[in-house]
Amino acid sequence: MSDEILSGVFAPVLTPFDATLAPDRQKFVRFCQWLIDQGVGLAVFGTNSEANSLSLDERLDLLDALTAAGLPAGRMMPGTGSCALTDAVKLGACNRMAGTAAVLMLPPFYYKPVSEDGLFAFYAETIERVGDRRFKICLYHIPQISGVPITLRLIEMLLKRYPTTVAGIKDSGGDFAHTKAMLDGFEGFRVFCGSERFLTETMRHGGAGCISATANVSPAAIADAFRRHREPCAEGRQRALDAIRGIFQDYPMIAALKHAVAQYGRCDSFRIPRPPLPPLEPDTSAALIARLESAGFAMPGLSLMLAG
């Protein structure tokens, strides 16, 4: 795996469910194919994928479906965050076998607070047990959900011991000062912002890219903004991205993104999140779609890809 691969825009891929709330493998594979065609990588099994609402076996089965369908493992950064060491090791090893670019690894998120030494031990034990020098980890900082921050000191401890395995971080904390501290503090460390709102700024300071919820619905536009972030009109493109994101942010994000994919992709499997996340109320979803229509929002080719 080269640094060339661990960069760019990744979508934390939404997970479709059938009428029994089981993952819909076929629609999942097709949606992933559409995202790849639109120019983004696949951060499957992230927060927006409802990964922690899936069992270990369900996640492994979907990973199998992607590789069986011939989707490029080098463009995947699957989430493997688990509270249990044994689960984190199993997911890490399976990803290593499948040849994915890296894994996006939450800290164990049940106990709070947990010491940096304890978190270091969890990551270290996972890395040692996977036991493969090609294994790459992208840390995942999302303290408002996980309750467990990835501190600068923890990163420093991990980089000192595992400089090639601990390859980068997704910063979903929403505080660019923290992102910048990592960009400035750790040379060669691949920093991804967790929202395209920070894309231009992150790239300007040497970032690796962006892993963002809205890359599920605006993949081509975000990928384009990434590729052309050095061009003079970058600010204008950033404003256009912010406008679409602003609409989705006014609603429960995961339910709103799923509703948009269901609507524009004409595919009911994306409509319903798994409990505990509720779907949008009918009034709310109608209001969302009306605003997207006014903004000229589209998902070209999606319904054709998801058909059948």
Add this chain to the structure above:
Amino acid sequence: MSDEILSGVFAPVLTPFDATLAPDRQKFVRFCQWLIDQGVGLAVFGTNSEANSLSLDERLDLLDALTAAGLPAGRMMPGTGSCALTDAVKLGACNRMAGTAAVLMLPPFYYKPVSEDGLFAFYAETIERVGDRRFKICLYHIPQISGVPITLRLIEMLLKRYPTTVAGIKDSGGDFAHTKAMLDGFEGFRVFCGSERFLTETMRHGGAGCISATANVSPAAIADAFRRHREPCAEGRQRALDAIRGIFQDYPMIAALKHAVAQYGRCDSFRIPRPPLPPLEPDTSAALIARLESAGFAMPGLSLMLAG
């Protein structure tokens, strides 16, 4: 299952690990036997059991070990909290099959905040899928760790729909006003305090008992205080319990409890928590044991039970 069974003192049983950090089945079964002999029930797979640091299969394997050893399922209230609906259903169904008194069920604890409707849907879907009228749930309120409170409104919604299945709650929130609101508000609902500090008070207001970390180390004393909570000397007994708990609370609780069991039980499998929880530092553990010795603390019969 009768109300008679779903009462009393339960220990959230500490989980022993061998040198490879795998659960030590044999020592686990023996420790559970000792706890039963001391007069407490088995709330295996709770927070203090590091249950969320175990994989689903590891938890099911330990449950099998207990039933294979002939420990009384009617005295067990295993934790089945999971972020994934499919895991919660599997754990619930296996417990129902094994005949345990009830399951202690955390809310799904990854997403925050989650609406009461979303949490209701998660519990309801689990109950419907387990699909057995004998299935009993004790809810688990521990917002400082889970990040997801069990509100009075959620309890009301669940009791209205599932009055026999939703049998009670463990309140580990540390706020007796919340405990009392549940005791006063829901007739017949089995309320367990999450610390023996509140035992006398909880029982005085019609509570069902106590599920407390320190029931791992002082089971007989806490069970005795429960049985005799109406006697005139209840306050004195409560003060004695508080003194021992006060010592443990001065240290990281799980590591301290495990160290005490390892020391008094002469069994190294209890010494080490699984990452991300760190063990006690040597200085700290020596100080803990010195304080326990001064307080005349003992765990009678434990080393004999754990030997061999």
